[in-house]
Amino acid sequence: xxxxxxxxxxxxxxxxxxxxxxxxxxxxxxxxxxxxxxxxxxxxxxxxxxxxxxxxxxxxxxxxxxxxxxxxxxxxxxxxxxxxxxxxxxxxxxxxxxxxxxxxxxxxxxxxxxxxxxxxxxxxxxxxxxxxxxxxxxxxxxxxxxxxxxxxxxxxxxxxxxxxxxxxxxxxxxxxxxxxxxxxxxxxxxxxxxxxxxxxxxxxxxxxxxxxxxxxxxxxxxxxxxxxxxxxxxxxxxxxxxxxxxxxxxxxxxxxxxxxxxxxxxxxxxxxxxxxxxxxxxxxxxxxxxxxxxxxxxxxxxxxxxxxxxxxxxxxxxxxxxxxxxxxxxxxxxxxxxxxxxxxxxxxxxxxxxxxxx
Amino acid sequence: xxxxxxxxxxxxxxxxxxxxxxxxxxxxxxxxxxxxxxxxxxxxxxxxxxxxxxxxxxxxxxxxxxxxxxxxxxxxxxxxxxxxxxxxxxxxxxxxxxxxxxxxxxxxxxxxxxxxxxxxxxxxxxxxxxxxxxxxxxxxxxxxxxxxxxxxxxxxxxxxxxxxxxxxxxxxxxxxxxxxxxxxxxxxxxxxxxxxxxxxxxxxxxxxxxxxxxxxxxxxxxxxxxxxxxx
Numbered sequence: 001x002x003x004x005x006x007x008x009x010x011x012x013x014x015x016x017x018x019x020x021x022x023x024x025x026x027x028x029x030x031x032x033x034x035x036x037x038x039x040x041x042x043x044x045x046x047x048x049x050x051x052x053x054x055x056x057x058x059x060x061x062x063x064x065x066x067x068x069x070x071x072x073x074x075x076x077x078x079x080x081x082x083x084x085x086x087x088x089x090x091x092x093x094x095x096x097x098x099x100x101x102x103x104x105x106x107x108x109x110x111x112x113x114x115x116x117x118x119x120x121x122x123x124x125x126x127x128x129x130x131x132x133x134x135x136x137x138x139x140x141x142x143x144x145x146x147x148x149x150x151x152x153x154x155x156x157x158x159x160x161x162x163x164x165x166x167x168x169x170x171x172x173x174x175x176x177x178x179x180x181x182x183x184x185x186x187x188x189x190x191x192x193x194x195x196x197x198x199x200x201x202x203x204x205x206x207x208x209x210x211x212x213x214x215x216x217x218x219x220x221x222x223x224x225x226x227x228x229x230x231x232x233x234x235x236x237x238x239x240x241x242x243x244x245x246x247x248x249x250x251x252x253x254x255x256x257x258x259x260x261x262x263x264x265x266x267x268x269x270x271x272x273x274x275x276x277x278x279x280x281x282x283x284x285x286x287x288x289x290x291x292x293x294x295x296x297x298x299x300x301x302x303x304x305x306x307x308x309x310x311x312x313x314x315x316x317x318x319x320x321x322x323x324x325x326x327x328x329x330x331x332x333x334x335x336x337x338x339x340x341x342x343x344x345x346x347x348x349x350x351x352x353x354x355x356x357x358x
Numbered sequence: 359x360x361x362x363x364x365x366x367x368x369x370x371x372x373x374x375x376x377x378x379x380x381x382x383x384x385x386x387x388x389x390x391x392x393x394x395x396x397x398x399x400x401x402x403x404x405x406x407x408x409x410x411x412x413x414x415x416x417x418x419x420x421x422x423x424x425x426x427x428x429x430x431x432x433x434x435x436x437x438x439x440x441x442x443x444x445x446x447x448x449x450x451x452x453x454x455x456x457x458x459x460x461x462x463x464x465x466x467x468x469x470x471x472x473x474x475x476x477x478x479x480x481x482x483x484x485x486x487x488x489x490x491x492x493x494x495x496x497x498x499x500x501x502x503x504x505x506x507x508x509x510x511x512x513x514x515x516x517x518x519x520x521x522x523x524x525x526x527x528x529x530x531x532x533x534x535x536x537x538x539x540x541x542x543x544x545x546x547x548x549x550x551x552x553x554x555x556x557x558x559x560x561x562x563x564x565x566x567x568x569x570x571x572x573x574x575x576x577x578x579x580x581x582x583x584x585x586x587x588x589x
Contacts, residue, residue, distance in 0.1 A: 201552035240580040
């Protein structure tokens with residue numbers, strides 16, 4: 001049903017009534033008039049199914065008129081000689097009304113159900129968000145308030161080492177807080193469609209190198225293996241966003257797997273795209289959780305609080321989708337998770353010409 | 359390494375940010391002039407003749423960008439920009455307008471002081487200075503056009519040399535894609551970023567110990583490149 005252009009319904013009603021009349025004329029030599037009425041009835045049902053109630057009633061009226069004028073004796077007039085045809089007319093009108101009424105009710109009900117489901121989902125997200133915020137934002141805020149007020153009010157009486165320790169915990173918590181707030185803002189931007197991709201040629205090896213350097217402190221507890229082939233083609237992406245997507249996967253691995261375990265970053269050509277993966281060997285998740293972890297504010301399995309707000313993977317997936325790729329997780333044999341995403345590859349740009357022998 | 363004391367102008371409208379930036383700079387032994395808006399900053403830059411200016415991009419009266427242009431009209435003093443996260447475009451515009459580097463808010467003071475040190479050193483060096491760039495096991499003599507790695511000669515193409523030269527002139531500072539492309543390939547190639555991807559990879563393969571995790575030829579995602587030589 002196209003609510004914006006109601007005239008289409010009426011136009012279709014008229015066209016179908018006309019088509020039925022033509023068909024009826026063709027049937028006339030061999031079929032009974034009652035069967036021709038059936039063809040008109042079919043048109044009424046079709047219009048009632050596809051368009052508004054008004055169009056259905058209009059179609060029924062047009063069909064009755066055409067049927068009466070062309071086929072019902074005396075032909076060429078609207079006079080009805082045989083009273084039984086009045087029943088035919090009434091049935092056509094009744095069918096139009098009943099079908100369009102049933103459909104309208106069905107539509108309203110399914111819209112109401114969808115609205116209720118959406119509301120429930122929104123409510124669920126809102127309450128998880130609130131729970132998450134109260135935990136992951138309030139803890140650092142408590143530290144910030146407590147430690148900084150201690151410094152401001154008792155600083156002069158504290159030993160220098162104590163002052164520095166307080167200041168450092170303020171610094172650490174503030175950075176964590178800033179990271180979480182960035183993620184909330186980024187998720188909001190991605191969801192509202194406020195992000196326009198700034199695509200340019202980029203090298204995944206370069207992006208991986210930058211991310212590993214930036215996260216080197218956090219990843220210092222893990223063994224990181226990088227496997228990026230030297231001849232990997234360039235990709236046309238928003239490098240800053242792909243950087244974030246990869247960083248979130250690595251951050252995720254660092255947060256959720258035990259120190260000393262291996263984290264493997266790989267990129268390779270797969271089909272007509274490039275597949276990037278971050279594999280960890282930290283125990284893995286249930287098959288059900290492998291998909292669930294990509295939802296907002298979800299943490300895998302039984303995570304301890306303070307392990308992040310559960311936005312990193314959702315952001316990663318949103319970024320990858322924006323680029324026309326796919327992001328998912330699968331189990332690694334032996335207990336681990338491989339987080340993978342793909343990016344489409346475009347025909348490579350013209351390379352700069354320089355005689356290497358020069 | 360002891361750094362010379364310098365006069366530094368801080369143009370930042372937020373009093374709390376201004377306070378800790380100024381405190382950290384004074385703790386390092388620098389003299390600090392503080393301005394709360396761009397108009398005042400422009401005047402202070404003229405009267406104090408600082409060795410370095412730190413300019414916030416989101417100033418209340420007119421844009422930090424405009425202040426950078428005005429300072430650049432008469433001075434080559436290094437300019438560091440303070441900019442909000444994830445605004446690559448604003449950083450690039452500031453660098454193209456004449457800023458030398460940026461620090462992204464929120465920043466730790468260690469990061470800011472490191473940038474200040476590099477920028478001041480850059481100023482001290484522009485007069486002349488060595489043409490030898492040391493990067494781990496690799497050494498490149500830009501004047502003599504000779505490169506070695508672990509003592510063995512490495513062949514660099516003329517374009518690789520020019521690229522390295524351009525980065526080395528701003529050692530420690532970020533250089534935008536546009537600036538590199540314009541200087542090495544000419545203005546008609548100002549947006550052929552893939553040239554840089556290809557050549558930086560070649561340079562890393564030839565000079566870095568681990569080309570995938572470079573320590574000297576660094577990528578500033580979405581902005582440009584930074585050459586960090588060994589001291």
